[in-house]
Amino acid sequence: MKEIVVISGKGGTGKTSLTAALSWLAGADIVVADCDVDAADMHLLLQPDFARAEDFHGGQVALIDQDVCTACGACAEVCRFDAITPGNDFYAVDPISCEGCGYCPRVCPTEAIVMEDRLSGQWFVSRIRTGATMVHARLGIGAENSGKLVAKVKNEAKRIAAEQGKEFILVDGSPGVGCPVVSSLSGADFVVLVTEPTVSGLHDLQRVHELVARFRIRCGCIINKADLNLEVTAAIGEFLTANNIVALTELPYDEAFTRAMVAGRTIVEENDGPLALQLKDCWEKIKQTA
Amino acid sequence: MKIAIASGKGGTGKTTVAVNLASYLAETRPVVLVDLDVEEPNSGLFLGAEATDGRDTFKMIPAWESTTCSHCGQCQEVCNFHAIIALPDQVMIFPELCHSCYACSELCPTSSLPMQPVKMGRMSWLSAGNLSFVESRLDIGQEQAVPLIKQTLAFVDERHAAVPIRIYDCPPGTSCPVIEATREADFVVLVTEPTPFGLNDLKLAVETMRHLDKKFGVVVNRQGLGDDRVEAYCAAEGIPLLARIPNDRRIAESYARGQRIYEHFPVVRRQLAAIMDAIKEAAS
Numbered sequence: 001m002k003e004i005v006v007i008s009g010k011g012g013t014g015k016t017s018l019t020a021a022l023s024w025l026a027g028a029d030i031v032v033a034d035c036d037v038d039a040a041d042m043h044l045l046l047q048p049d050f051a052r053a054e055d056f057h058g059g060q061v062a063l064i065d066q067d068v069c070t071a072c073g074a075c076a077e078v079c080r081f082d083a084i085t086p087g088n089d090f091y092a093v094d095p096i097s098c099e100g101c102g103y104c105p106r107v108c109p110t111e112a113i114v115m116e117d118r119l120s121g122q123w124f125v126s127r128i129r130t131g132a133t134m135v136h137a138r139l140g141i142g143a144e145n146s147g148k149l150v151a152k153v154k155n156e157a158k159r160i161a162a163e164q165g166k167e168f169i170l171v172d173g174s175p176g177v178g179c180p181v182v183s184s185l186s187g188a189d190f191v192v193l194v195t196e197p198t199v200s201g202l203h204d205l206q207r208v209h210e211l212v213a214r215f216r217i218r219c220g221c222i223i224n225k226a227d228l229n230l231e232v233t234a235a236i237g238e239f240l241t242a243n244n245i246v247a248l249t250e251l252p253y254d255e256a257f258t259r260a261m262v263a264g265r266t267i268v269e270e271n272d273g274p275l276a277l278q279l280k281d282c283w284e285k286i287k288q289t290a
Numbered sequence: 291m292k293i294a295i296a297s298g299k300g301g302t303g304k305t306t307v308a309v310n311l312a313s314y315l316a317e318t319r320p321v322v323l324v325d326l327d328v329e330e331p332n333s334g335l336f337l338g339a340e341a342t343d344g345r346d347t348f349k350m351i352p353a354w355e356s357t358t359c360s361h362c363g364q365c366q367e368v369c370n371f372h373a374i375i376a377l378p379d380q381v382m383i384f385p386e387l388c389h390s391c392y393a394c395s396e397l398c399p400t401s402s403l404p405m406q407p408v409k410m411g412r413m414s415w416l417s418a419g420n421l422s423f424v425e426s427r428l429d430i431g432q433e434q435a436v437p438l439i440k441q442t443l444a445f446v447d448e449r450h451a452a453v454p455i456r457i458y459d460c461p462p463g464t465s466c467p468v469i470e471a472t473r474e475a476d477f478v479v480l481v482t483e484p485t486p487f488g489l490n491d492l493k494l495a496v497e498t499m500r501h502l503d504k505k506f507g508v509v510v511n512r513q514g515l516g517d518d519r520v521e522a523y524c525a526a527e528g529i530p531l532l533a534r535i536p537n538d539r540r541i542a543e544s545y546a547r548g549q550r551i552y553e554h555f556p557v558v559r560r561q562l563a564a565i566m567d568a569i570k571e572a573a574s
Contacts, residue, residue, distance in 0.1 A: 009330055011462045012301010016487065038463035039298045039494060041487040060370065080391050096469060096502070101391030102370040115370075141494070141501050142469045147433065175300040175462055176329035179433035182386075199548035200305065200332040207330060210430045228539075229546035253539065255515065261486050262517050 001161050002290045003154075005035075005188040007173035007181060007212075008195065009204030014224040015194040017257050017267060018279075019172040020045040024266040025283045027130050030168040033157035034136035035150045035184045037121065042172050045266050048126030048134045056137065056152060057117040058145030060100035066090040068112035075104035075113060096142055121149050125156065133160050147179035154187065168287070177211050185212065190290035191219035192248065197232035205236065209243060220246035220289060222282065225253040246289055249282040251275065292456045293569060294475035298491030298498075300462035302481045303511035303535065306545060307565075308459035309336040310552045314562045315455055316421035322450045325425035326471040327461045328411060328438045334425050335548055337418070341425060344414030348407035349437045350390045354381040359402040365394040386433050411438045413445060422450055435467040443474060464498045472499070477573050478506040479532060479565065485516035489523060496529065507572055509565060512537035532568040533561040 006022075008015040020042050023032045034042045062083070064075070069090035076084040076091060083097035084104065093104075095118075105113040120143035128134045135157040139146050154171065161169050173184035185191065191212050195205040205221070212219050221240050226233045233250065240247050252275070260270035268276045295308040305327070312323035325333040334341055352365075352374070359381060366376040373387035374394055385408055395403040411428045426442040428435055439461075446456065460471040472478050478499050482492040492508065499506045507530040510520055514537040524531050535541070535558060544551050552558040 010301060010332070011299060038465045039300070039491040041299070041490055044486045044490060078392070078396065096473075099389050099391065100370055101389055101393055102368065103391050103393035103397075106368065106393065106397060139465055141464055141498050142466065144466045146463075146465045176435075177430060178329045178428065178435050178467070180465075181329075182433050196546075198546040199335045200330075201546075203332060203335060204330045207430060214431060225542075228542055232546060253542070258485055258516050264486065 001167060001169065002189040003169045003171065003187060004190045004192060004286060004290050005171040005173050005184055006192040006194060007184060007208060008175060008193065009177065009208030010201050011175040013194045013196045013201060014257060016041045016172055017261065018194055018222060018224065019170065021266045021268045021279050022283050023132070023170055024130060024268050025280055026168065026170060028132050029166060030132055030170050031157045031161040031164065031166050032128065032132055032134040033153050033169060033171045034134065035153050035180070036172050036174045037137040037139045037149045037153065038146050038174055038180065040136055040138060043136055044264060045261065046128040046134060047264065048124065048128050048136060050124050050126050052125040054123050055119055056121040056123050056149055058120040058143070058148040059118050060102065060115040061095050061098050061118045062093045062104050063114050063116050064091055064093055065112045068110050070110055072109060074107045074109060078103050078107050099144065120145055123149065123153055123156065125160070133164065135160065147183040150174070150180045150183040177208055181211065185215050185217065188217050190286065191217050192286060193219055193221040193245070195221060195223055195236060196225045197223060197229040197236060199232065202232055202236055206239065209245070218289065220248040220286060222248050223250045226250035228253050248285055249278050251278060291454065291477070291573070292458065292475045294458040294460050294472040294478045295481060296460040296468060296472055296478055296495060297462055297481045298464055298495035299482065299487055302483045302488060304462070304481050305332045305336070305459055306551065307479060307481050307509055308457050309333050310550050310558065311562050311565060312421060312457040313550050314552055314559065315566070316419065319455065320420045320453045322422045322424065322446060322453045322456045323459070324442065324446050324456060325459045326439050326442060327459055328426045328428045328435050329461060331425045331427050333459045334423065336550055337423060339416055339418060341414035341416040341423060343416065344412055346409050347411045347413050347426065347438055347441050349410045350405040351385045351388050351408045352383055352395045352403035353406045354383060355402040355404065356380070358400045360400050362399060365398060365403055368393045368397055390437065413442060422453065435461060436470045439467060439470045464494045468498065469502065472504060473502060475504065477569050478504045479509055480506055481509045481511055482520055483512045483515060484510055484518065484520045489520050492520060496527070505572055507532040507568060509533045509535065511535045530568055530572055533564045535561050
């Protein structure tokens with residue numbers, strides 16, 4: 001079983017639209033995982049049925065029992081996250097600031113503080129329109145531990161793929177280079193980098209590639225909206241060659257992607273022209289390289 | 291006034307709005323632009339000048355003193371982030387998991403885990419006329435954006451206390467980095483695009499801002515693309531629509547080259563003025 005992870009560094013390069021298109025082309029041969037748990041969008045194109053939903057508890061939050069608290073202030077003194085608000089009769093925890101380190105209950109002389117598990121999201125196992133299984137999630141508002149939720153989604157996808165004997169897991173990763181991306185990349189066999197020829201697209205590609213290189217994972221690159229700026233597209237091409245990144249395909253700037261999105265479908269369902277052919281070739285290339 | 295430019299979905303035009311708004315305002319008054327998207331900072335690319343001044347930023351991590359350690363194992367027990375493993379003959383620390391809560395260090399009975407600074411990124415700054423710019427970038431391999439965002443905001447508070455207008459270019463999403471970047475803001479501008487993805491992520495961002503009890507409004511970027519459901523949603527929810535930036539391939543090309551688009555497209559300049567007018571009205 002091979003795990004293919006699609007990431008982009010910069011948001012808005014078309015990562016999710018392209019991952020959904022590849023999922024459509026792969027049909028029932030894969031398990032799909034949406035690891036962009038912070039702003040998950042792939043369900044809008046693949047229409048999963050949310051057949052199974054599970055709560056996700058990631059991390060903890062401190063809770064002060066007002067009746068037991070003597071307002072001594074020991075908790076506020078040790079809290080490095082300014083999460084404890086002093087009061088005359090009792091202290092209170094600001095759950096948004098609390099990182100759940102568990103230090104305060106250890107110094108509370110009256111044992112007024114307990115650590116409670118924090119409900120920080122939900123994850124789902126669904127069937128999508130292609131007949132394939134999709135694992136996806138929704139992070140709670142302002143929740144931490146998106147990396148842990150990503151790991152949960154990926155592990156579940158792996159388990160299902162093994163059970164169903166699928167050859168590939170296709171993962172929609174998250175933007176940036178921080179904890180959710182690191183979590184998306186761990187265990188990947190091949191990374192697809194989606195970029196666009198803008199100064200920021202190239203900059204973010206270089207940063208995210210530096211991260212991928214640390215994991216020593218082989219990668220390929222799709223340049224989306226390639227005709228937007230031929231100079232930057234050429235610069236990206238040079239970067240790919242210099243870093244041994246497989247140039248997968250160059251797609252045109254095309255509002256057909258948006259029209260497909262508005263229709264709630266993938267681009268390959270809406271378009272049977274050259275764009276669809278290019279993506280078919282691209283998926284074959286990814287499968288062979290992975 | 292602190293104005294945070296945020297969005298649920300990435301790539302909707304946060305940086306475009308932040309940089310253009312800051313430069314536009316700097317034509318007539320002092321402004322600080324702060325890039326808080328520390329994982330992928332891009333604002334600086336559109337300023338036409340490098341931020342050469344700067345300093346490294348650090349977070350505090352425990353360091354193990356093998357000579358005094360009594361191997362009691364308490365450090366592993368107190369660490370809620372699994373950042374410490376106490377083996378029979380040594381203590382292993384995983385800095386990328388550490389939240390710098392100090393619990394292991396301060397509760398260690400033999401004081402064998404003193405906290406020490408470890409580099410997590412770099413903060414840089416430049417000033418050109420009325421515009422001051424501060425950006426922070428997380429080192430590759432560092433996973434936590436929040437400590438760096440906190441330090442950057444504290445630095446700006448200190449260094450630019452006198453500047454009346456601050457523009458924050460925030461990270462995408464709705465999780466902890468966004469909360470940190472927007473929590474001190476007086477007003478949050480949510481940039482979206484009129485597409486199903488834009489609408490879905492806008493709803494998440496709106497939920498987040500309501501949770502934080504923030505004043506906010508929406509800028510629709512690439513208006514004319516997609517459908518009109520974002521505008522219908524804003525109208526139904528009573529969310530102020532601050533401005534609409536038209537969908538125009540020439541604007542996308544201008545952005546691709548690293549230009550500040552309002553200098554080339556008068557329609558964008560008018561929208562920036564509209565954003566400021568609407569913020570002033572909504573914030574008062």
